[in-house]
Amino acid sequence: MEKERLQEFAARVTQANRSELVVVIYEAALASIEEGKSCLEKNDIMAARKEIDRARGMVDELLHSLDLNYEISHYLRQLYIYVYRELCQGIALRDTARLDHASAVLKGLLPAFRGVAEQDDSGPVMENTQQIYAGLTYGRDSLNETVAVGVNYNRGFEA
Numbered sequence: 001m002e003k004e005r006l007q008e009f010a011a012r013v014t015q016a017n018r019s020e021l022v023v024v025i026y027e028a029a030l031a032s033i034e035e036g037k038s039c040l041e042k043n044d045i046m047a048a049r050k051e052i053d054r055a056r057g058m059v060d061e062l063l064h065s066l067d068l069n070y071e072i073s074h075y076l077r078q079l080y081i082y083v084y085r086e087l088c089q090g091i092a093l094r095d096t097a098r099l100d101h102a103s104a105v106l107k108g109l110l111p112a113f114r115g116v117a118e119q120d121d122s123g124p125v126m127e128n129t130q131q132i133y134a135g136l137t138y139g140r141d142s143l144n145e146t147v148a149v150g151v152n153y154n155r156g157f158e159a
Contacts, residue, residue: 005031019113019120022062026110029058030103036091037099045094052091052099059084059102079105 009028016024036051063080066073083102090098 015124017117017120017122017124019117019122022065022113023110023117025058025062026106026113029055029062030106030110032058033087033099033103033106037096037103040091040094040096040099049091052087055102056084056087059087076109079109 009024012024013021032051032055036048036055039045039048039051059080063077063084066077066080068074068077083105086098086102086105089095090102
């Protein structure tokens with residue numbers, strides 16, 4: 001995945017609440033799977049393995065963040081285990097169809113998590129992070145993109 005795309009996901013994480021974090025993880029995992037599949041089709045095995053390993057790490061994070069006190073978590077657990085297994089088999093056997101299976105499961109679940117995130121009005125998980133403002137400015141002969149990071153230098157968690 002390109003550095004810019006990773007930075008975009010990182011910026012979204014700093015501003016996200018708990019529900020939005022799940023959406024970001026889903027979208028990042030799907031992007032890694034697609035990139036891994038593309039590398040696999042180009043026969044770039046090392047790059048494909050790197051991307052699929054990144055996606056596996058995200059699925060593993062989803063799996064370990066489940067609250068098993070709820071019945072739906074047990075169903076999600078089984079789906080995440082299936083996705084993880086398909087990712088492992090896909091890269092081991094160099095089978096893009098298995099990567100497609102994993103991607104299809106995540107794409108099927110993503111709209112539900114987006115709906116939950118839209119209804120969640122809690123604040124960001126990370127406090128004291130810099131606010132990121134982005135916009136476009138128009139010059140006489142050009143269009144300039146501007147990203148301004150807040151001036152509060154007290155970043156991260158308070159000690």
